[in-house]
Amino acid sequence: MGVLQLNSPTIPSSIPITSSFNCNSKPLKLLPLPKQLSRRRLFAIATSTTSSGPEGSGVTAPEEPPSIDFAFVHPRLLPDGTPDVHYRSACGGQKLRDIMLDQNIDLYGPYDGPLLNCAGGGTCGSCMVEVVEGKELLSQKTDKEMELLKRKPKTWRLACQTMVGSKDSRGQIIIQQLPEWKVHEWEK
Structure with missing residues (x-):
């Protein structure tokens, strides 16, 4: 506790x-x-x-469980001109869509209604995100992603088709939410 x-x-x-x-x-x-x-x-x-026990007893603190740290960047800037960034952590081995929805991160924007997205089927393309950093922790693109994103930048992914690491993965990922709506550009 x-x-x-x-x-x-x-x-x-x-x-x-x-x-x-x-x-x-x-x-x-x-x-x-x-x-x-x-x-x-x-x-x-x-x-x-x-x-962790009395000093000198040889008892060590338990190791932290593996987790992946996320920085979700909202497409609009705050009134002072800084990006609105939400920091979260999650276990690997999950779909990016599930992580974002579980952590209350805006995934669908204006397409959040029950009839406006495919609920993770990979057919509508409304859950597009841009991977700014950490693409090595994500799964390869699926055939559905390749078809829906063939005219989009290579850094864009469908959150419903993207697996994040495995149970023992560690690392950091920066995700741009709703990349079509963003008002700032990333410096490469």
């Missing part, structure tokens, strides 16, 4: 959480954010209440 500490005066200082709420039962990492964002966001720090 861990304790979640929040830095807001309106929320109690600590809320107990279970350590098995996700496949990643590791402490959350604080990610650097621009100073403009730090005033508007609520930061959480998860601390572990377990100890």
